[in-house]
Amino acid sequence: MIKAYVKSDKGKIREMNQDYYYISTSLDEIQLYILADGMGGYNGGEIASSLAVKTAKKYIENNFKQIEKDKDSIIQLLASSMEYANMVVYEKSKENTELQGMGTTLEICLIYNNKVYIGHIGDSRIYRIRNVFIRKLTQDHSYVQKLVKEGTITKEQAEHHPQKNMLMKALGCNVFVEPDVMVKGFLKDDILIMCSDGLTNLVDQETIYKMANENIERAPKKLVELANERGGYDNTTVIVIKNI
Numbered sequence: 450m451i452k453a454y455v456k457s458d459k460g461k462i463r464e465m466n467q468d469y470y471y472i473s474t475s476l477d478e479i480q481l482y483i484l485a486d487g488m489g490g491y492n493g494g495e496i497a498s499s500l501a502v503k504t505a506k507k508y509i510e511n512n513f514k515q516i517e518k519d520k521d522s523i524i525q526l527l528a529s530s531m532e533y534a535n536m537v538v539y540e541k542s543k544e545n546t547e548l549q550g551m552g553t554t555l556e557i558c559l560i561y562n563n564k565v566y567i568g569h570i571g572d573s574r575i576y577r578i579r580n581v582f583i584r585k586l587t588q589d590h591s592y593v594q595k596l597v598k599e600g601t602i603t604k605e606q607a608e609h610h611p612q613k614n615m616l617m618k619a620l621g622c623n624v625f626v627e628p629d630v631m632v633k634g635f636l637k638d639d640i641l642i643m644c645s646d647g648l649t650n651l652v653d654q655e656t657i658y659k660m661a662n663e664n665i666e667r668a669p670k671k672l673v674e675l676a677n678e679r680g681g682y683d684n685t686t687v688i689v690i691k692n693i
Contacts, residue, residue, distance in 0.1 A: 450475060450692075450693045451473075451475060451480050451560060451690060451691070451692060451693070452475065452665065452666075452690070452691050452693050453472045453473070453482060453688060453689065453690040453691075454665060454666050454667075454668065454669050454688070454689050455470060455472055455669050455686070455687065455688045455689075456669035456670045456672070456673045456686070456687055457470060457673075457684070457685070457686040457687075458673045458677065458681075458684065458685050458686075459684050460647060460676070460677060460681035460682060460683050460684055460685055461677055461680065461681030461682070462680075462681060462682050462683070463683065463684055465492065465495055466495070466684045467486065467487035467488065467494035467495045467497075467498055467684055468484070468485065468486050468487070468498060468645050468647070468684040468685070468686040469484075469485050469487065469495070469498035469499040469501075469502045470482075470483060470484045470485070470502065470643075470686055470688060471483045471502050471503075471506050472688060472690075479509065479510060479513050479559065479561075480559065480560035480561065481506060481509060481510075481557070481558070481559050481560075482557070482558040482559075482560075482641075482643060482688055482690055483502045483505060483506055483555070483556065483557050483558075484502075484554075484555075484556045484573055484643045484644070484645065484686055484688060485497070485498035485499075485501045485502050485553045485554060485555050485556070485573070485620075486498060486553060486554040486571065486572075486573050486645040486646065486647075486684065486686070487499075487501075487551065487552070487553040488551065488552055488553065488619070489542075489548065489550055489551025489552060490547070490550070490551075492547075493542070493547065493548045493549075493550070493551030494551060494552075494553065496541065496548060496551060497538050497541075497542070497548075497551040497552055497553040497620075497621050498553045500534070500537060500538050500541060500621075501534045501535075501537075501538050501553045501555050501620055501621065502555070504530075504533060504534040504537045504538075505530040505531060505533070505534040505555065505557060505568075508529065508530040508533050508534070509526060509527070509530050509557075509559065512526055512529075512530075513526065518561070518562075520564075520632055523559065523561065523566045523632070524566060524630045524631070524632060526559075527557055527559060527566055527567075527568040527628075527630050528568065528628060528630045530557070530568070531555060531557070531568050531570060531620065531626065531628040531630075532625075532626060532628070534555065534620060534621075535620045535621055535623075535625070535626040536624075538551070538552070538553065538620060538621030539621050539622070539623065539624060541621075542621060550622070551621060552616075552619035552620060552621040552622040553571070553619060553620050553621055554570060554571025554572060554573040554616075554619060554620065554645070554646075555568065555569070555570050555571065555573075555620045555628070556568070556569055556571075556573045556574075556575055556587070556643050557569075558575065558641060558643060558690065560635055560690070560692075563634065563635055563636055563637075563692070564632050564633065564634060564635055565577075565632070565633050565634075565635040565641060566630070566631075566632050567586060567587070567629075567630065567631050567632070567633065568628050568629070568630050569587040569588075569590075569628060569629040569630075569631075570590060570618055570619065570620050570626060570628040570629065571589075571590055571616055571618065571619050571620065572589040572590060572591045572594075572614070572616060572646050573587075573643070573644065573645045573646060574587050574589070574642075574643070574644055574646075574649055575587045575641060575642070575643050576641070576642040576644075576654070576657065576658075577633065577635075577639060577640070577641055577642075578639065578640040578641075578642070578658060578661060578662060579636070579638075579639050579640075583654055583655075583657065583658035583661075585654070586631070586633060587629065588629065590616055590617050590618035590619070590629075591613065591614070591615060591616055591617060592612050592615040592616075592617055593607045593610045593612060593613050593615070594607065594617075595617060596610075608653075613650065614646065614650075635692050636692060637692055637693070638691070638692065638693075639691070639692045640661055640662070640665060640689060640690065640691045640692075641688075641689070641690040641691075642657060642661055642668075642687065642688070642689055642690075643686075643687070643688040643690070644657075644672075644685075644686065644687045644688070645683070645684060645685060645686045646683065647676055647681075647682070647683035647684050647685030647686070648672055648673070648676050648685050648686075648687055650682070650683065651675075651676045651679040651680060651681075651682070652672060652675055652676055652679070656672075656675070657672065660672055660675075661689055665689045665691050668687070668689045669687040669688065669689050672685075672687045673685045673686075673687055
């Protein structure tokens with residue numbers, strides 16, 4: 450059985466919340482969890498994130514029944530849903546000059562048969578807690594992550610780098626997009642945390658682990674409150690999912 454809890458907040462500085470999410474109820478046939486952090490002037494980010502989440506969700510739900518339920522087919526379904534969402538957001542941005550350049554991150558977790566199928570683009574993150582360890586399952590598509598990979602800066606330096614929020618890849622900004630797609634085990638008592646960078650820019654991995662492990666029901670609210678206490682410079686969304 451899967452239990453999920455969520456909290457989303459606009460923070461202390463922003464006028465509107467450009468994060469958008471969807472979480473399945475425990476009775477839904479497909480266990481689907483989606484998070485997007487939109488960007489773009491005026492209300493572009495808000496439109497990009499909600500459009501991406503709704504489009505990907507609908508695509509997966511419409512096609513899940515038809516596919517073989519093997520690993521490759523589900524991974525392909527996730528990739529296709531993100532490519533389709535990318536096209537929809539990109540086309541929308543062309544309709545209106547105020548929406549030009551809008552885009553969004555997109556995280557998808559589809560849970561099926563004790564596995565989590567993950568789709569990822571941007572710098573929102575997915576973590577998994579198993580036993581006493583927390584592990585980041587996604588790699589940020591950011592300029593700073595590229596520098597870490599190249600060995601130019603350390604992971605510690607990356608956390609406070611001035612160009613931390615510069616994305617190398619986002620959904621809806623180009624005609625084509627290549628999301629990261631993967632499959633991981635999701636066993637009994639495992640916990641998944643999906644979050645926008647409003648959290649990870651202000652709260653470290655150990656604190657995320659501690660709060661999620663203590664109480665999954667209260668963790669999203671407490672983590673968002675902590676991010677706001679530390680400045681709340683951005684919208685913050687946290688989804689915590691446990692395999693009970």
